[in-house]
Amino acid sequence: AQSVTQLGSHVSVSEGALVLLRCNYSSSVPPYLFWYVQYPNQGLQLLLKYTSAATLVKGINGFEAEFKKSETSFHLTKPSAHMSDAAEYFCAVKGTNAGKSTFGDGTTLTVKP
Amino acid sequence: DAGVTQSPTHLIKTRGQHVTLRCSPISGHKSVSWYQQVLGQGPQFIFQYYEKEERGRGNFPDRFSARQFPNYSSELNVNALLLGDSALYLCASSLDGATNEKLFFGSGTQLSVL
Numbered sequence: 001a002q003s004v005t006q007l008g009s010h011v012s013v014s015e016g017a018l019v020l021l022r023c024n025y026s027s028s029v030p031p032y033l034f035w036y037v038q039y040p041n042q043g044l045q046l047l048l049k050y051t052s053a054a055t056l057v058k059g060i061n062g063f064e065a066e067f068k069k070s071e072t073s074f075h076l077t078k079p080s081a082h083m084s085d086a087a088e089y090f091c092a093v094k095g096t097n098a099g100k101s102t103f104g105d106g107t108t109l110t111v112k113p
Numbered sequence: 114d115a116g117v118t119q120s121p122t123h124l125i126k127t128r129g130q131h132v133t134l135r136c137s138p139i140s141g142h143k144s145v146s147w148y149q150q151v152l153g154q155g156p157q158f159i160f161q162y163y164e165k166e167e168r169g170r171g172n173f174p175d176r177f178s179a180r181q182f183p184n185y186s187s188e189l190n191v192n193a194l195l196l197g198d199s200a201l202y203l204c205a206s207s208l209d210g211a212t213n214e215k216l217f218f219g220s221g222t223q224l225s226v227l
Contacts, residue, residue, distance in 0.1 A: 043218030
C-alpha cells in the first residue's frame with residue numbers, strides 16, 4: 001500500500017521568500033517520489049522526481065526536494081519565490097504497482113508581492 | 114511535438130447518461146493512464162493501459178471502463194453517470210509505464226453531471 005500526505009492545503013509566501021511545501025509518504029517498498037505542478041485549467045507538469053540515485057533532487061524552475069527515509073519525507077523547497085510560482089503542487093508516490101501514482105491532495109501556493 | 118491531447122475539453126451530461134472521453138498520447142508513448150480529479154483533491158488513479166492490455170485498475174466501480182487502441186490512443190467510458198462523477202478527468206502517457214517514469218499529462222476533460 002502507498003499513500004501521501006501533504007501538510008498544509010494552502011501556503012502563502014512573499015515574493016523572494018523561501019518556499020517550503022511538505023510531503024510525507026508511506027510505501028511498503030522503496031518508493032519513487034514525484035512533485036508535480038498544476039496551473040489553472042491545465043494538466044500536471046513534472047517538477048522533479050526521486051528514483052534513488054541521489055537524496056537531493058533538483059528540478060525545474062529552481063525547485064529542489066530532499067528524500068529523507070528516516071522521516072519518510074520528500075519536502076519541496078525553493079530559495080526565492082517568484083509570482084509565477086503561484087499554482088497548486090502535488091506530491092506523488094509510486095511503489096508496487098508500476099502504473100499507479102498515488103497523489104496527495106495538493107498544496108496551493110500563493111505568492112504575495 | 115504534440116503533447117498529450119484530450120477531447121472534449123468540457124462536457125455536460127445528465128444523470129444516467131453515458132460518456133466517452135478520448136486521449137491521444139505523446140508520439141512513441143505506449144502507456145496511457147487515466148485519473149479522476151475532484152475539486153480540491155489530488156488525482157485518483159482509475160486505469161493504466163500498456164500495449165492495449167490493462168495493467169492496473171484503481172478503486173472505481175464497474176461503470177468505469179477503458180480501452181487502448183493499436184495506435185496507443187485510449188478511451189475512458191463511464192456508464193450510468195452519477196452526480197459524484199463530476200470531475201476533471203486527466204489522461205497521462207509515458208514510454209513504457211515503468212515505475213520510475215514520469216507521467217506527461219493532458220489538460221483534462223471537465224465533466225459536469227447535472
